Amino acid sequence: MDQFQSALALVVADRPDLPVHCIRPHAAQKAADWFVRRFPGDVLYAVKANPHPAILEAVYAAGVRWFDVASLPEIELVATRFEDATLAFMHPVKARSAIRRAYFDYGVRIFSLDSREELAKIVEETGGAKDLHLITRLAVCSDYAQHKLGGKFGASGVEAVELLREARGVADELGVSFHVGSQCMRPEAWRVAMAHVGDLIREAGVTVDIVDVGGGFPVAYPGLTPPPLEDYMVEIEAAFEEMPVLENADLWCEPGRALCAEAGSHVARVELRKGDALYLNDGAYGALFDAAHDGLVYPVKLLREKGSPRRPLRPFKLYGPTCDSIDAMEGPFMLPADVSEGDYIEVGMTGAYGSALATKFNGFGDYIEAEVADAPMTTVFEAPKPQIAEVIAIGDF
Ligand SMILES: Cc1ncc(COP(=O)(O)O)c(C=O)c1O
Structure with missing residues (x-):
């Protein structure tokens, strides 16, 4: 498995065509x-x-x-x-x-x-x-x-x-x-x-x-x-x-x-934007099952290189790649207002019931796997209180 410092480093290096399962052992x-x-x-x-x-x-x-x-x-x-x-x-x-x-x-x-x-x-x-x-x-x-x-x-x-x-x-x-x-x-x-x-x-x-x-x-x-x-x-x-x-x-x-849960995140690419809806290459039949079926809101991060202009955040709804209309994640997922086709998004905290639930429906379901070294987006294992990074606009690289 390839190793990277972060999901952003992976995206900058590889511009992957498939969604990526980032693993933090x-x-x-x-x-x-x-x-x-x-x-x-x-x-x-x-x-x-x-x-x-x-x-x-x-x-x-x-x-x-x-x-x-x-x-x-x-x-x-x-x-x-x-x-x-x-x-x-x-x-x-x-x-x-x-x-x-x-x-x-x-x-x-x-x-x-x-x-x-x-x-x-x-x-x-x-x-x-x-x-x-x-x-x-x-x-x-x-x-x-x-x-x-x-x-x-x-x-x-x-x-x-x-x-x-x-x-x-x-x-x-x-x-x-x-x-x-x-x-x-x-x-x-x-x-x-x-x-x-x-x-x-x-x-x-x-x-x-x-x-x-x-x-x-x-x-x-x-x-x-x-x-x-x-x-x-x-x-x-x-x-x-x-x-x-x-x-x-x-x-x-x-x-x-x-x-x-903290040990996994997924990188998905925006294939299309329609207003406040983003169509991704990962979704409800992939690693984001819980976001669709349980309404779970994962933390998200737009993966753009350091120095990219920072935009205000706004709420987005996500759609997965399959043809099924239940392949939809309401969120809200807070992302920079100018997110657009070709951008990569990291969805955090998907280590539990993420890839474990992914199917091959519609021919999707293949992932690149990579080990990443940075910290999870949120953690409950650091004293004194759980910290939650509600929204991180642009990753640091
Ligand atoms: C028998 C049993 N034990 C443990 C678990 C793990 O639960 P959790 O992931 O909520 O800790 C499950 C989850 O379905 C379960 O069915």
Whole structure:
């Protein structure tokens, strides 16, 4: 992978025809290092957020040895790269063949489930194994999160209580997990969720060995500056103390976004301007899925050489390259008023759920990859408070 000081340096050198995925392994390493040092338990990297090898290497270099994987390809990716990795198969619905191969070929012992049916599948496909760590995914409130994950997975009510009892009967270790939703802006979401999970455990009357508080830890985007991450750790540690679990129970978290969002940005070229709309060569079917489907506003930067005249900023809407009209990102994205065809724009904070979600729709979806050395556009990993560069008009070079 080519290396540059910044996205601007890359654009000046190459004037790329394809969009560019800029990777900052140093930012992923810094984020992972923060979690390893500050989270009061074990940190599992949620590979789905960004499975790029450079990101995996960066979180590993920071000391992360546990990985939350959701599919056989993710298992293969991590297992073949890191011999000493512990893999947790955290998708609550798995193909039987994937359970089998995970257990027998890759030594996976940690499996998530949220139904009796899935529990039966795991027991059957592992030949009634006696060394299973079964993590029961429970439904919790995700009202505090930007991206809600409550609809699809998680057992609740009587069903949850019965499932906990049933899983306890076959598990070597029993765990509980939940996900408060991605980009969760309120630390107390964990306190509320953990109290609720505690109630379910009491009702079930089971002993619990593992509490997995999921992902959902936020980073900073324009208009979405979270409280200090330290506040999240304080809430989680206090809530864990109150839970009716074994005294030596393990505490896990599974951050995705927080470990890799700052580690990526994307460079797109303006192919056409129509008033306040910019038509780019990257979009909703590419790395900007969340900007289209979740209304996420990424920070943007016009990449022009130092010394270019500075213009006032104005709001723009972005369109991606495909023919689909949902390939549109409302923003507003603040850019210099004179942005025009042929200009390059850097979209920051796309390291999580950016390239990981890109498709080949309409024949697009190819990227140049480059490693860049400069700092991410925003960061939550620098004391004392998250800083957000709301808009940066012209990059420095
Ligand atoms: C089971 C599980 N764990 C962790 C994550 C990572 O979440 P986030 O990126 O919000 O930290 C996800 C995201 O979908 C998930 O489904």
